[in-house]
Amino acid sequence: MFKLSDRMQAVYDHLIPGEPVWDFCCDHGYLGLSAYRSGRFPEVHFVDQVPHIISTLKERFEQKHQKYEQNQRAFFWAQSGESLTHKVSGTVVIIGVGTHTITDILRGIHEKNSVFIKRYIISTHNYEEKLDAFFDEFPPFKTSFQFTKFCNVPENGRIRKLLIFDKI
Numbered sequence: 529m530f531k532l533s534d535r536m537q538a539v540y541d542h543l544i545p546g547e548p549v550w551d552f553c554c555d556h557g558y559l560g561l562s563a564y565r566s567g568r569f570p571e572v573h574f575v576d577q578v579p580h581i582i583s584t585l586k587e588r589f590e591q592k593h594q595k596y597e598q599n600q601r602a603f604f605w606a607q608s609g610e611s612l613t614h615k616v617s618g619t620v621v622i623i624g625v626g627t628h629t630i631t632d633i634l635r636g637i638h639e640k641n642s643v644f645i646k647r648y649i650i651s652t653h654n655y656e657e658k659l660d661a662f663f664d665e666f667p668p669f670k671t672s673f674q675f676t677k678f679c680n681v682p683e684n685g686r687i688r689k690l691l692i693f694d695k696i
């Protein structure tokens with residue numbers, strides 16, 4: 529397998545074993561592929577709005593990774609996170625994108641059924657204060673999720689803040 533970057537490893541270490549993993553804005557898919565290959569998560573969902581990213585990832589998955597399937601399954605969603613209508617559950621990861629994208633996706637998820645989400649792992653590229661303000665105001669986060677911890681993780685010479693929220 530591939531070695532994860534320190535940032536990705538920090539995210540991976542906080543996925544909840546035995547629960548589905550939803551990797552929103554997955555791009556290269558390293559996080560989800562590692563989760564899939566570990567066999568510790570029953571479902572791994574790859575979501576990216578760029579269709580060719582998902583088709584290339586799915587092709588690579590079928591060639592190199594699917595053979596490691598035991599009881600776990602992988603799902604590929606070529607659409608924006610905010611437009612997803614499928615029930616989302618387990619650990620939801622939204623990292624490597626900006627605050628506007630994160631808040632759009634969270635609004636989209638919570639307009640639908642989200643009661644099965646146990647943990648969010650979130651990291652923004654920009655406007656950290658705006659994201660903090662969003663969490664203070666966004667009703668589902670005020671009532672159903674608690675801020676559990678944050679980690680500072682290095683990425684290309686920068687420090688990124690990883691935020692973890694758990695279902696109350």
Ligand SMILES: C[S@@+](CC[C@H](N)C(=O)[O-])C[C@H]1O[C@@H](n2cnc3c(N)ncnc32)[C@H](O)[C@@H]1O
Pocket residue numbers: 552553554555556575576577578581607608609610623624625629633
């Ligand atoms: C910089 S990459 C981040 C990849 C990975 N999450 C990481 O942190 O390394 C951003 C990816 O997010 C995807 N993306 C941007 N907005 C999105 C949205 N609203 N819904 C789903 N995917 C989105 C882009 O297509 C791109 O592949």
